[in-house]
Amino acid sequence: xxxxxxxxxxxxxxxxxxDLLRAYGPQHWWxxxxxxxxxxxxxxxxxxxxxxxxxSLENLRLAGALTPEGLRRIPLAKLRRLIRPxxxxxxxxxxxxxxxxxxxxxxxxxxxxxxxxxxxxLRQRLLELPGVGDETADAILLYALGHAVPVADEYLRRIAExxxxxxxxxxxxxxxxxxxxxxxxxxxxxxxEESRAQLFNEFHALTVAVGKAHCGRAAxxxxxxxxxxxxxxx
DNA sequence: CGCCAGGCCGTGT
DNA sequence: ACACGGCATGGC
Numbered sequence: 001x002x003x004x005x006x007x008x009x010x011x012x013x014x015x016x017x018x019d020l021l022r023a024y025g026p027q028h029w030w031x032x033x034x035x036x037x038x039x040x041x042x043x044x045x046x047x048x049x050x051x052x053x054x055x056s057l058e059n060l061r062l063a064g065a066l067t068p069e070g071l072r073r074i075p076l077a078k079l080r081r082l083i084r085p086x087x088x089x090x091x092x093x094x095x096x097x098x099x100x101x102x103x104x105x106x107x108x109x110x111x112x113x114x115x116x117x118x119x120x121x122l123r124q125r126l127l128e129l130p131g132v133g134d135e136t137a138d139a140i141l142l143y144a145l146g147h148a149v150p151v152a153d154e155y156l157r158r159i160a161e162x163x164x165x166x167x168x169x170x171x172x173x174x175x176x177x178x179x180x181x182x183x184x185x186x187x188x189x190x191x192x193e194e195s196r197a198q199l200f201n202e203f204h205a206l207t208v209a210v211g212k213a214h215c216g217r218a219a220x221x222x223x224x225x226x227x228x229x230x231x232x233x234x
Numbered sequence: 235c236g237c238c239a240g241g242c243c244g245t246g247t
Numbered sequence: 248a249c250a251c252g253g254c255a256t257g258g259c
Contacts, residue, residue, distance in 0.1 A: 048257095049239040050240065051239090052239080052256070053240090084256070085256065086257090088242090091243085131242065136241070
């Protein structure tokens with residue numbers, strides 16, 4: 001019963017992906033930049049507008065801190081100043097330092113070596129770092145390290161709830177991160193394994209695209225390409 | 235001026 | 248388990 005409804009939810013997420021792909025086209029997100037820059041962006045964008053992150057990244061670029069070695073050298077106080085535009089500097093600056101420290105301590109400063117770890121163990125490792133929660137860990141795994149994991153962000157939660165795409169498990173007040181991630185996995189379970197990472201990549205990128213445009217905290221869903229589902233699924 | 239942004243974490247029920 | 252507020256800064 002609940003099982004069947006979850007299957008339906010997965011199908012709705014899959015349909016949402018097709019609808020968004022038709023409306024926005026392929027996003028090919030983040031791969032253009034270096035994996036390390038992707039990681040910095042994943043930290044800096046936490047509860048922060050991407051526009052502000054861009055300025056921080058530019059500051060880091062000018063300071064030569066867009067590489068593990070560059071960031072490792074830079075003093076904490078200077079790092080705080082460089083990332084000031086994206087806020088939460090007292091948390092994010094030490095968090096970035098902690099990541100680089102782990103990278104050197106356990107992987108000789110090599111992201112390739114880090115990426116070679118099995119997905120589950122690596123995810124656990126990342127979650128132990130300060131300032132890394134579910135979403136940041138998954139974003140790093142998917143967009144910087146090439147692991148096929150879904151990323152479930154606040155936009156996806158809002159879209160899923162507002163459009164009635166998911167059914168809340170009995171006894172739960174709201175859909176959890178893990179449940180959303182599982183549903184996303186199921187949504188693409190029928191696709192070839194080799195293309196799974198690319199699909200998760202596009203799905204999250206499209207979610208953010210539509211989320212920014214139509215699904216902010218206080219936003220109404222006017223003009224949203226998914227608006228038709230609001231009626232058909234309720 | 236007030237709300238909000240591609241979360242995370244400590245604390246309190 | 249879950250709610251709630253703080254965290255910093257800047258765009259709109």
